[in-house]
Amino acid sequence: MPRFAANLSMMFTERPFLERFAAAEAAGFEAVEYLFPYEHDADAIRAALDAAGLEQALFNMPPGDFAAGERGIAALPGREAEFRDGLEQALHYARVIGAKRLHCMAGLIGADDDRAAFSSTYLANLALAAEKAAPLGITILIEPINNRSIPGYFLNYQRDGRRIIERVGAPNLKLQLDFFHCQIMEGDLAMHLRELIGVVDHVQVAGVPERHEPDVGEINYPYLFDLLDEVGYAGWVGCEYMPKGRTEDGLGWFQPYRRR
Helix, strand or coil, X not given: CCEEEEECCCCCCCCCHHHHHHXXXXXXXXXXXXXXXXXXXXXXXXXXXXXXXXXXXXXECCCCCHHHCCCECCCCCCCHHHHHHHHHHHHHHHHHHCCCEEECCECECCCCCCHHHHHHHHHHHHHHHHHHHHHXXXXXXXXXXXXXXXXXXXXXXXXXXXXXXXXXXXCCEEEEEEHHHHHHHCCCHHHHHHHHCCCEEEEEECCCCCCCCCCCCCCCHHHHHHHHHHCCCCCEEXXXXXXXXXXXXXXXXXXXXXXX
């Protein structure tokens, strides 16, 4: 049976961030993820995790100026020094918090930008991140993101993500398969999962098209959850969706999978 992680950037937002950990535990989750921890003290986050008895599934590396619209800098030529600094910050947080996965966001590319230069920068930065993370037992993840939610995002397709992973060749560089993004860009979710399972180290879910609970919309998630078991996926399933109302009121879909 799949193991689910609540995304605290989107769920339980009726509460201050550090109070969401206890709320996730009370709802039956065993782990949490979120976008960015950097506005909070790493020790305070670790204390909240420990108090709730939760595992940290994932968080993102610094994305550049998120408030100004940036969505990662790993592929952006000329931002390599900033990327290295962000990598060190992320690794520090991961050590303190106990996280074993970091999502490395690629960034945005303009229509007139040199894609070859972006690709070269991305490959070099991913190789560096994987090298620095390996001694800590941390896996670096890349995620294809649909170009409707984030227009201009550098990485959109699962096959391109796998090619990048193969080109870098680091054993701790893996794919973050978000069914929401994959459905919008490509569909054929079951076949993508079967074909990619060897490089998938984290899965995320949300309803399509509105990104609400996974029992709302066009995706048959009970089928996919059974398929995760069938293909032997043992990682976390991150619930990166925006509840239609109060988080707890929309957790009916979760009850058959609740372990606590």
